[in-house]
Amino acid sequence: MADEQVRTSKIVKSIERVINLGNYESLRIHCGVEETIEWKDQAERDKKVENWNKLLIQDFKKTEKMAMASLGAAESKATLRSNGVESKMVVSDDLDSLE
Numbered sequence: 001m002a003d004e005q006v007r008t009s010k011i012v013k014s015i016e017r018v019i020n021l022g023n024y025e026s027l028r029i030h031c032g033v034e035e036t037i038e039w040k041d042q043a044e045r046d047k048k049v050e051n052w053n054k055l056l057i058q059d060f061k062k063t064e065k066m067a068m069a070s071l072g073a074a075e076s077k078a079t080l081r082s083n084g085v086e087s088k089m090v091v092s093d094d095l096d097s098l099e
Contacts, residue, residue: 004040011035011052015060021073029067031060 014032021027033056039045067073 006038006040007045009037009039009045011037011049013052013056015056017060017064019068019073021071027067027071027073029060029064031056031063033059 012032012034014030016028016030019027019029033052035052037045037048037052039048
C-alpha cells in the first residue's frame with residue numbers, strides 16, 4: 001500500500017462568556033485558538049481536533065478563574081419568581097462541568 005497523503009487543516013475555535021457582575025456591570029471573557037494541523041486519516045484529524053478542544057477549554061477555565069479572582073468577583077446568582085415566591089439559584093452552564 002502506498003504512503004498515505006499528509007493533509008493540512010486549519011482549526012479556528014473560540015469560547016466566549018459574558019458574566020453579569022451587577023447592575024450595569026459585566027465581564028466578557030474570550031479565548032480562542034487558530035492552529036494548522038497535519039493528518040493522514042480522519043481518526044488522526046479527529047484526535048488532534050479533540051486535543052485542541054481540551055486545551056482551549058482548559059485555557060478558558062484558567063483565564064476565567066484568574067479574571068474573577070483578580071476582580072474579587074463572585075459567582076452570579078439568579079433570582080426566580082414564581083407566583084410571588086422568590087428562590088435563588090446559582091447560574092451555571094455546561095462549561096462549569098467540563099473536566
